[in-house]
Amino acid sequence: AQKITQTQPGMFVQEKEAVTLDCTYDTSDPSYGLFWYKQPSSGEMIFLIYQGSYDQQNATEGRYSLNFQKARKSANLVISASQLGDSAMYFCAMREDNTNAGKSTFGDGTTLTVKP
Amino acid sequence: DTEVTQTPKHLVMGMTNKKSLKCEQHMGHRAMYWYKQKAKKPPELMFVYSYEKLSINESVPSRFSPECPNSSLLNLHLHALQPEDSALYLCASSQGGRGAGRAFFGQGTRLTVV
Numbered sequence: 326a327q328k329i330t331q332t333q334p335g336m337f338v339q340e341k342e343a344v345t346l347d348c349t350y351d352t353s354d355p356s357y358g359l360f361w362y363k364q365p366s367s368g369e370m371i372f373l374i375y376q377g378s379y380d381q382q383n384a385t386e387g388r389y390s391l392n393f394q395k396a397r398k399s400a401n402l403v404i405s406a407s408q409l410g411d412s413a414m415y416f417c418a419m420r421e422d423n424t425n426a427g428k429s430t431f432g433d434g435t436t437l438t439v440k441p
Numbered sequence: 442d443t444e445v446t447q448t449p450k451h452l453v454m455g456m457t458n459k460k461s462l463k464c465e466q467h468m469g470h471r472a473m474y475w476y477k478q479k480a481k482k483p484p485e486l487m488f489v490y491s492y493e494k495l496s497i498n499e500s501v502p503s504r505f506s507p508e509c510p511n512s513s514l515l516n517l518h519l520h521a522l523q524p525e526d527s528a529l530y531l532c533a534s535s536q537g538g539r540g541a542g543r544a545f546f547g548q549g550t551r552l553t554v555v
Contacts, residue, residue, distance in 0.1 A: 360543055368529050370484070370546035416483055428497060429544060431483035 327352045329419050331432035338407045339440050345392070346402040346435045348417030356422035359400040360429070361391065365413040373415075376400055378422075407439045444468055447532050447547035455555055456522060462550050464515040464532030473515040474544065475507060476531040484531055490515060522554045 328351040338344035350359065361373040376384045376391045384391040392401040404411055417432040445466045454460050464473065472491050476484035489497035490509040498507075504526075506518040515532055529551050533544040 358543070362546075368531075368549040368551065370531060370533075370544075372543055372545070375543055414481070428486060428489060433483055434481070436481070 327354070327357070327419055327421055327430045329417050329430050329432035331417055331435050333435045334433070335436045335438070337438050337440060338404075340409060341406055343403060343405045344407055344437065346404070346415050346417075346437065348400045348402065348432060350398050350400060350417075350419050352398075352419065352421055354421040358420045358422065359391070359393070360418040360420070361389070361400075361402045362416045362418060363411075363413045364416065364434075370416070374402065404437075409439050409441060412437060412439045445532055445534055445545050445547035447530075447550050449550060450548065451551045451553075453553045453555060454519065454522065456524075458522075459518070459520045461519065462517040462530055462532075462552075464517075464547055465513055466534040466545070467513055468534065468545065469512075470534035470536055470545070471512060472535045473509065474533040474535075475515070475517050476533065478529040478531055478549075480529075488517075519552075522552075524554050527552055527554045 330349045332347055357378045359376045363371045363373055374384050374386045374389045374391050376393045383393050388405045390403045392403055414434045414436050416434045418429045420429040448463045474489050475487040477487050478484040486499050487501045488507045493509045493512055504521050508516040529549045531549045532547045535544045
């Protein structure tokens with residue numbers, strides 16, 4: 326069974342600094358996808374970044390990058406140059422590729438607060 | 442702008458009411474999902490429709506009844522709910538089949554049962 330662990334319930338970062346949100350996962354499927362979503366207080370789940378298990382390079386999307394360490398089964402999100410608007414809950418999620426219709430498993434989330 | 446549209450955004454209903462949540466997407470996705478999310482918790486999968494057929498029901502009580510009238514629409518019919526059913530209900534869609542891509546989420550419906 327797949328499992329996602331986010332060990333940081335809450336994180337604080339100073340505006341303009343970088344922050345790393347931790348995510349570890351467990352799966353027996355060799356083919357899977359890892360996702361990060363941002364959820365502000367409005368409730369919408371906003372897709373940030375995706376890493377496939379066979380991708381050779383770490384994914385990057387603007388200020389977001391994913392530090393993928395396959396042997397350690399970790400997929401940490403790095404946000405560079407934090408902005409006040411980055412304050413939100415962040416979820417790491419995984420989907421095993423042998424699963425029909427993209428059933429994803431979510432971690433418990435990390436609440437990020439950006440301080441001015 | 443979100444590509445998955447949910448209505449209504451907010452809903453207050455009594456325990457004897459019948460109401461429906463609606464979700465629409467026009468991305469040609471063949472998989473659609475309902476999630477329930479309590480405050481400060483991760484989303485919990487309720488139902489998955491794949492090619493308009495119910496493929497996963499995560500042991501959801503029968504007071505929640507999903508419906509997929511066509512490939513673009515997904516409804517969640519609510520009847521005789523309990524106060525503990527108050528939550529954010531998220532709809533999502535993705536490409537169908539194995540290894541399907543990421544899920545696109547709607548803005549959610551905040552449901553309060555009184």
